[in-house]
Amino acid sequence: MAEAAGFGEDDCYRIGMSVREGVINAFHYGNEERPDKKIHLAVDLTADKMIIHVLDEGAGFLLSDVPDPLAEENLLSTSGRGIFLMRAFMDEFNVDFRQNGWCGNRDVKETARPGECFAEWPRRTRRQAPTGSVRK
Numbered sequence: 001m002a003e004a005a006g007f008g009e010d011d012c013y014r015i016g017m018s019v020r021e022g023v024i025n026a027f028h029y030g031n032e033e034r035p036d037k038k039i040h041l042a043v044d045l046t047a048d049k050m051i052i053h054v055l056d057e058g059a060g061f062l063l064s065d066v067p068d069p070l071a072e073e074n075l076l077s078t079s080g081r082g083i084f085l086m087r088a089f090m091d092e093f094n095v096d097f098r099q100n101g102w103c104g105n106r107d108v109k110e111t112a113r114p115g116e117c118f119a120e121w122p123r124r125t126r127r128q129a130p131t132g133s134v135r136k
Contacts, residue, residue, distance in 0.1 A: 001043060005050060006111060014089035015050065018107050021082035022054035026104065030058030040102070048111055049091075055104035060097045 002012045023039060031037035037057040044051040067074050069081045087093045092108035 015109050018086045018089045019052055021085050022105050025082045026054050026056035030056030050109050052107045055102045058103055060103035063095055
């Protein structure tokens with residue numbers, strides 16, 4: 001989808017990695033690997049960006065509680081790099097808590113040519129609570 005929307009090869013790789021990490025985290029941490037819980041993946045395309053939502057049925061978390069994977073004590077850890085990668089690969093990374101029992105992350109990748117790449121894509125809007133926002 002990112003390639004069809006006009007993103008280059010490197011950005012497509014970064015977007016794909018971010019989505020995979022978000023879904024893995026939703027399954028492992030949010031839904032506690034329970035097969036009866038659902039994960040929702042939604043993509044909003046606007047004239048100048050792709051917004052990816054990964055929602056799970058977990059309790060949520062605070063970004064400030066996530067250990068820094070670059071800290072000396074975490075360098076040899078076998079997990080804990082997903083959020084680090086999502087922050088590095090996307091232009092925005094947010095954690096949203098929902099009133100209806102869902103929580104998740106919102107990743108944004110901006111196009112290099114605003115208004116051009118997504119002109120033919122259908123648009124969808126949704127109100128979001130921008131809690132836990134990180135912007136590069």
